[in-house]
Amino acid sequence: MAPKVALVDPVLGPLTDDLLTRDVRVYQRQKGHRFSSDDVVTAYLAYQARPAARRVLDLGCGLGSVLLHLAWKLPQAELSGVEAQAMSFALLQRNVERSGFAPRVQIRQGDLRDACLLSELGGHFDLITGTPPYFPPEAALEAEDEQRAFARIEHRGGVEAYISAAAPLLHAAGVLVLCGDARVGARATSAAQVQGLSIQSRCDVIARAHNPPLFSVWTLCPQQASCQVTTLTLRGPGGETTIDSDTLREFSGFERIFS
16 A cells, blocks of 8 residues: 655655654655665664764765654754755755754755765764665666665765765764665675774664565774674564564554564
């Protein structure tokens, strides 16, 4: 069943009005890029890594799903977000404004590879997050929706670009929490080494039990660390809810299915 349309914007088209957390709603394009489990898991693991973060940056923040999730969970934090794609940024502006978090959230439209843009945000972030596109440019389809294409395809770089952008902005005790295609782990490791970062943990996320990981979330830090590997399984073999998916529901303020 298609998501229910809440309003029709003359530029963005049909928009839905969806719960991101118990208390935060976001507008999304009905047929555009929409937040998914990777955004929720990224916010969850970022919060676990730095629950007392005071300065947070979300790179390539799209319509604001990770940024606003963290603004809701971290009432003490000042947050910044950078997004280049025009339709996603328009949604981001709407979603930040309606969230009630605008006094402590600053957003900029621009490319995360633009060092001048990033320098305007200042440095020493306790927590930086990012969800790079999963697919190389050759995977692009000519007729694909523009907003979805930039969220899926590495038109502005992949994990390497995000790690390169984040490294100089991290506090000495800060972390970068990065979500990406599970198959690009070697690229993430190599890019981290180039930037003087270590991967302290990797969480492999399995969409359905017994399947290979759908995506991974890496936590990187400036200190030397040995990588701890964990897994989250979102659905059981028959598609049933798991304890892990229940944990994510609770993180977002929704009732658990398991008692």
